[in-house]
Amino acid sequence: MNKLSNSIIKLKWPIVIVVTLLTAFLGYQIKDLKIDSDIISSLPDDDPAALLYKNIGKEFGGNDMGMIIIETDDVFQEDVIGYVKQITDTLRITEGVSTVTSLTNVLDIKGSDWGIEIGTLLDEYDLPDSRDELISLKERVFSKDMYKGTLVSEDGTSTLIMFTLLDGVDKQVVARNIKSKISELDIPEKLYFGGLPFMMNDIADLIISDIVRLIPITFFLIALILFLAFKTTRGVVLPMLTAALSVIWVLGTMVLFGFELSMISNITPIILLAVGSAYTIHVLNRINATIDTDRKQALIKAMAYITIPVILAALTTMIGFVSFVFGAYLEIIRDFGVFTALGVIYALLLSIFFVPAIISALSMYRNAKKVKRENKKKHTFLNDTILFPLNNLLHKHPKHTLSVWGLIMLLSIGGIFLIEREVNMAEYFKKGNPTRVTEDIMQEKFGGSQPVFVVFEGDIQSPYVLKMMIKTENYMKEFSAIDRTQSIADLVEEMNDVMEEGKRIPDEKNKIENLWFLLDGQDIMPQLVSDDLDRAIIQSKFASTDSKVLNDFVVYMDDFVEKNSTEECKIEVTGMPSVYSQLDKSLINSQMSSLIIAIIMVLLIVGLMMRSLIKGVFAAIPIIATISILFGFMGITGIPLDIATVLVASVALGIGIDYSIHIITHFNHVYKETGDLDKAMEETIMVSGKAIVINVLSVAAGFLVLVFSEMVPLQNFGLLVAMSMIGSGLGALTLLPVILILYYRRIEKSNFNTHK
Amino acid sequence: MKNLKLIIVSILLLMGGMLNVNAQDANDILKKMDDVMYSPKDMTGKTKIVLIDKNDKEKTREANIIQKGNDKRIFRFTKPASQAGIAFLSLPDDVMYLYMPAFGKERRISSSVKSQNFAGTDFSYDDMESKLYSEKYTPKLLESEGDVYVLELTPLSQKSSYSKLIVKIHKTNYYPTLMEYYDRGNKKIKIAVYNFIKVGSYWNAEEIFMTDLKKNHKTKMIMSDVKYDQGLSDDEFTVRKLKQ
Known part of the structure; x- marks a missing residue:
């Protein structure tokens, strides 16, 4: 140990220079640090339900769905319909937006005595303005599941405008654009913004706000405590410097390896400030307590004594963070564990190499007499x-x-x-946060916002598959937390109805193919069925966030899938209930495994050290x-x-x-x-x-x-x-x-x- | 001071005159294009519709077309097998009938939304409508470059989903070579590239290649076996004929 301490002091200048250069290099990288607020992408690929959910979201555009809610006393008023159209039109011409669905442009299939009318619910260039027109619109809306509770809340006070984004656009940029464009419209009703694009935007803002506000506070607080404890500039500056450097190094390393700051890893800097300064405190403490007339010798002696305990302290702390790597469900938690552990290593290295080097380089030795006096006090x-x-x-x-x-x-x-578990993302936001408020409104008025998807694989145009879809939808609606469902099968039934053959799936495939002709090219089609007609989904929303209900639903659907999924028509279920249910299970597993790993490792290390x-x-x-x-x-x-x-x-x-x-x-x-x-x-x-x-x-x-x-x-x-x-x-x-x-x-x- | 006013007035008059000349020219050019596109009395032919998605995957449909004048047309699909026999009759005043062979029934259909795409293509009902351009748009001559005139067409109807069209028209033969469609946010959303060949005494749009820039989806419409002026009677364009 003495040898190591000696070489550190000999190599003091190279160490200081290397640290400075590394800090400059890694610090420069931070300019490219990005914020990852996409919770969906953090879902693990090794969980089939989560992987399916991600893929379905990509394939059918559901993950990028955003919505704007207008809340008023009655949706069926001339000016409210006008606002819906204004928002719809604005969204349509916003860069990055793919499709928009609202009251003023939603697909409507009407059967009448003389034929079929395929069009939109409203003529967007001749919106209803008389009382009669508005009343008949209301009747029409409440007569169809496609609109009732989906586009207009059942109490008639809120309406939704939904949109999907184009592939590969920056969701946050588009969301920000939309918000500013909509606010320019000066609509005098209450508007809420919901869905993943807005939620991501919110989370990103929160992450930045946390970092900007909390880091300085932490920095100041710890500095204050250090000052009260040590009463010297050195005692404040050196611990804070090593902690700050380790933060810079970690963030720089994240950028170098292509990682982004998440809603979990944004606390890494704060943790490192709190934990990373400790090692330097120990080092300084020991140097202060070591009495020797030759100040350089005192430093060497102190380092020889303290290096091992500090390494041990850092090692146990690291184990605490690394233990997440094995049990965590979300990638963001794994990344958080790895990078915080890395930060601890950085802080450790800086404490045992950089601190003595800079003390001797800048001759920041303390007066020996003063040291003696203090130790007597x-x-x-x-x-x-x-x-x-x-x-x-x-x-x-x-x-x-x-x-x-x-x-x-x-x-x-x-x-x-009595411990409860919470996996619902909306609960992660404070009360009054826009995302949380929107979630509450969705929950209250539109049967929740948590998507549920049932995926069907097979010949989607076959009567068998479509009938199975209808059967599945009926089964789903029997579950308390599922209100309504939507699928291509519903549209086919409706088309069959306007062909005057009843609201059901035709028994002949060629009839289905004929009906398909009119549906082809409709905006809604890519959201319901794949291009090759070999995959289709039932879209639904789940109205409860109760862990028990979520788990019950997963079991309820698994039972159905087991009984009905065949070669000819493969059925899979995914969506937030499945993901939350997995997340819920993983919380316990993750807690147990990380804790057990940490306890065993710590016992081993401490036991070995104490022999x-x-x-x-x-x-x-x-x-x-x-x-x-x-x-x-x-x-x-x-x-x-x-x-x-x-x-x-x-x-x-x-x-x-x-x-x-x-x-x-x-x-x-x-x-x-x-x-x-x-x-x-x-x-x-x-x-x-x-x-x-x-x-x-x-x-x-x-x-x-x-x-x-x-x-x-x-x-x-x-x-x-x-x-x-x-x-x-x-x-x-x-x-x-x-x-x-x-x-x-x-x-x-x-x-x-x-x-x- | 008086002089200055006089000068301004004369400049304004002059400019107005120029605009007028321009408008005359533009109207003229557009009318000539309409003549080229809509002059045959009737037409029969085959069309092949190739749909190309963003991954360059292609789907093909084929149909027989018969048309009389600008406003009577039957589209009868022959391929793929799943759509064979489906037929589409358009009559004046937006009257349309659809025949579904599997049901053995025809239904009159109305598409109140002209911006909806026709049968999975990138052509909207609006684009498919064979109404004279000069009746739907106000033209403005933007420039004359090489062998084409560049016209800006502004829709007369408030209901159009386009804010404008930029059309390139061949200077000697007056057929369009390119049309660009702009949405209400003045963003270019679609491009159609035309390829005309002479069939008998008429110019025929042998190929129209439409690209939806937003969806990155393309449609190629290729005409073949085109015959003009065979004296088709109005009886060919009835619901009874549609069902045969």
Whole structure:
């Protein structure tokens, strides 16, 4: 270790130059950093339902569907119809928009005495303006499933204008364009924008707003805590510098490897600021505490001592993040785990190479006398009010302390059974967020916004397949959360009806082919049936976001598919219920697997380092207790397990274990030297305890900033990690010492007895 | 001061005169194009419709056409087999009948929306209508380049889905070589390229190649076996004939 420290100091200038160049290079890359707000694309390809959902969305244009809702007191008024037309016309000529469907241009097939009228529901150049015309329009709309509840809400107060986007356009740019063009129309009714293009736009805005607002706050807060702790410029600048550099490096690396910032990885900078500064704090702390007349020698000595513990601390933290790679359902979570772990490596490397190099390069040594004076100073606020009383408590009432922890754990374990899960994306937005409001309106007025698709593969023009589609639709509508369905089979039935042969699928294929002739080329066709007529879909919407109902529906449909899917007509079901149901299952799996991986890895590493498995277990007890309390807290307060809070336990484990490691190593060291249990514990609490308190405060403060995030899961994530930090800090300062005291008292007692 | 007014007035008059001349010319050119396109008394022929999607995948349909004047026409599909026998009769005043052989029935159909595409092609009902261009549009001569005149046509009807058409017309033979369609947002959305050949004494649009720029979908309409002026009677264009 001395050798390494020596070479670092020898190579100080090259190290500083390399770091500067790398920072300049990676920092420059950040200009190309893009934001990925496309949740659909993050769905995993190895889940068949998710893959099918993505492909269906691409093939039939459903994923790029956007909608604008007009809310008023009565849709069937001359001016409201006029607004629908204005919006429809504006959308039609907006770059990137493929098709638009609204009251003023929707396909309408009318049968009459003299023939068929194929056209639109309204003549867009002669809109209804008299009372009679509007009343008959209302009757027509409410008589057809194609319009009722789809284009106009059943209470007649809202109407939808739907549009699809062209292939390969930038959805966000188009969505932004549409919003600004529509707002220029100055429509005096309430408008809502919904669907993936707008939602993505919203998410991207939230991500940017989070980054712009939260990073400076975090930066300032941590700097403040560092200043209060160290009271030197160096103590503030160096930790913040390494944390900031690691953030820049990670973001630059993301760009280099073609990754984008997601609604999860946008918290990576904040986490790195909170966690990454810790390693430099330890390094500085050790350098400060090392007394040597030769300042250079002091630095070398300090580095030789601290390098291994810091590497261990970083390693355990990394494990916490890497543990997501194996159990995560969403790619964005996997990427988040990988890149945050990488950031931890960067912060570690910077702490052990760059920090000593820059200290010696810039001669930022501290005055040895001052160091001595400071180390002697015993009476501080922290010492007098917290650490001394704590030490007394531990020695006098170890059993009581243990019982208090036991009681809290018991309560928490009860709470664990109350934990809820949340997979519905709309719940991720704060109340009042435009996306959330639109979702609520869709839910209330249009039977939800979560698409359900049933895909049929076979000869779509065959009576068998079309009849199966009708059968499926009827079966679906029997489920409470499905209101209405739409498919090519419905259109064929309607056409057959106007040919005066009844509203049903004809038994002869050639009749179907004849009817098809009129449907060919209609805007709606590509959304319902493939070009080669070998695939078709039933489109529907799901009205519930309740996990149980979602799961029930998946089972309900699986049952149908199993009974009815044949070679001739292959049936598959996908859509948000299927995806959410998978996501829901994966939350538990992901939580279990990442936690188990993290616990095993941490036990192994700590056990190896201590060369004692029992001490590894001791070190893990406070953090495992904290995690139980965390889950209990989630259960009792109703904070659900979701794509972000599922990360908390492993992150807390990876960071929180460090506190236990510090206590155990320090205690071991002194106890071996002196053989005095009380003295060893006192020194451990007074020295390492102090470092832990500072560390917990700065990390918890960093994470607490996330409470101001625009996204609910991130708010909860920040709160829960901060809480876990305090919990594991407390655990390391109370629970662990008590266990150690009781354990060694027993050993001493049995030793005493055997000696007698 | 008086002089200045006089000068302005004379300039305005002059410009007005020029515009007038221009309008005359443009109208003239468009009428001549109409003459070339719609002068045969009747016509029979075969058409092959090739639909090309964005992946360059092709689908082919074939139909026999008989037409009398500008406003009577029967389109009878022969290929593919699934559509064979489907026939389409257009009569004056937007009266259309569709015959479906599988049902053995004809139905009068009305397409209130002229912007809808005809049977999966990139031609809208509006484009297929053989109404004289000079009756549907106000022309303006934009320029005269090489062997074509470039005309801008503005629809007379408020109901047109186009804001304008840019048409290139051959200077000596007066058939169109190119038409560009602009939507109401003044964006070019379709292009039709014409290829005319002389059949007997008439110019025939042997091939029309229509590209929908938005959907990146193309339609090729190829005429063959064209015969003109065979003295078709009005009786050929009845519902009874449609069903045969």
